[in-house]
Amino acid sequence: MLSASTVPTPALTLDVPGARLHYEVRGQGPLVALVGAPMDAASFAPLADLLADEYTVLTADPRGINRSRLDDPEQDSTPALRADDLSRLIAHLDAGPAAVLGSSGGAVTALALAQSRPDQVHTVIAHEPPLIELLDDREHNHALTDDLIATYLGGDVLGAWGKFMAQANIVLPEGALEMIFGGERDAQQVADERRFFAHELYGTTHWRPDLDALRSVATRIVVGIGEESAGQLCDRTSRTLAAELGVEPTMFPGDHTGFAEDPERFAGPLRAVLAER
Template sequence: MNRSTTTTAASAALEVPGARLYHEVRGQGPLVALVGSPMGADSFAPLADLLAADHTVLTTDPRGIGRSPLDDPDQDSTPDLRADDLARLIVHLDAGPAAVLGSSGGAVTALALAQSRPDLAHTVVAHEPPLNELLPDRDTLHARTEEMIAVYLAGDVVGAWRLFMANADIAMPDEVVQQMFGGDRDAQAIADERRFYEHELRGTTRWRPDLGALRAVPARVVVGIGEDSAGELCDRASRALAAGIGAEPVMFPGGHTGFAEDPQAFEPRLREVLAGA
């Protein structure tokens, strides 16, 4: 198989209610959609390049993020709204049903798609969804989320990210947090970050899946967890989801963003999962 990490991506914008969805399409073959929240198309590009050797690969900037502008910039982003956007993209491409990999908030989007439009996805891989509602300490987690949002909106960006990492149980040295989120930064990254805190984080982490519906959908729902994520919030939430739908979680290389940190390691495991291995 061609292991080239560069392919030509065709980009376009799809008009949907209230937004224009920037998306990219690579390759030819069965359709695979790679979705994040707030991560956009660029975060998935290296993985998409690998899969495009024998798949049609869809990536997109979620509404309000990156190159997907909103008619109303103050509109909140919810998993159900993003799932409707994804459904419209899949229908627009006329290449479904698709295999969908969603990671982090994108995994919540993918689960919402499985519930609302199971006809459009034959396989949904939910990689580390932050489903706080499935955890016994949900009230504490929600309170911490509200605190980090308030700290961010008060202007303490680094402080908000410190709280975010602590709430997610992700060990990150303070100097790394300072380096990543302090000082001079790209204007678009700052705009996307503000939208995430102000309009996306709350709706994503408070979304509660319909476990009965997910057990009943014809699509195969796979719960993915990073091998390096043991004990983190999304590891706990993913295991709660897997238990709730009667599935065994599937381990993937890396941590919460393993698909971006080492796509060369992540891609073979994803191929195994999509093949049903």
């Protein structure tokens, strides 16, 4: 059972330009933000619970996802917008500078924050950012992304997810795609999925980091890769980023979603990275 210090504060919101953000805070100590896109606060809750004995842990729903409502539901989500939201949350808590673990699109958000507000973040752990713009075959991959977005918006949900997994080089067990994305589904899950395909995926995968800026900021940049992600698209993008920044990748348990699939195993290496400050 969670102690009082690790129970998340309920139903916190912060008004930001164009949106009202849902966020949660656990624990006490130095500030650590766990950031996803499109993953919401619930995706990081088990990991946040584990860290709350030593850290103040911030989790949030990205703008337009789940409980973070937009003034304009058709607004596109960009790394710059999400980084500004995270900046405002850190300033609101008045507990920075923070360490930020961002995974997938959240890793892109964290890198964008390091570029725009390095004073607010002392460490960025960019876990498998889909930085397609850094790849030599970026145009081919952008075309694949355009096609799978069009497939989804055309109404073929399973077809779109099949193309997504193929591009990512993620192999699911036979029948898993239908089990996860077929049949009756939760309405909020469907709404968040549609937002991801219609308003988030393009902007995230077309974002190009300012490598010179990331090399020059005082913020420590750690590039994280799942031990089971070898050969996947985000393994390639992460290794390319690490090479460009002149750092060795840090390996974490699991694959692209290792932080959610086995948070207890993930927490150990994460604590080690946080302790290196």
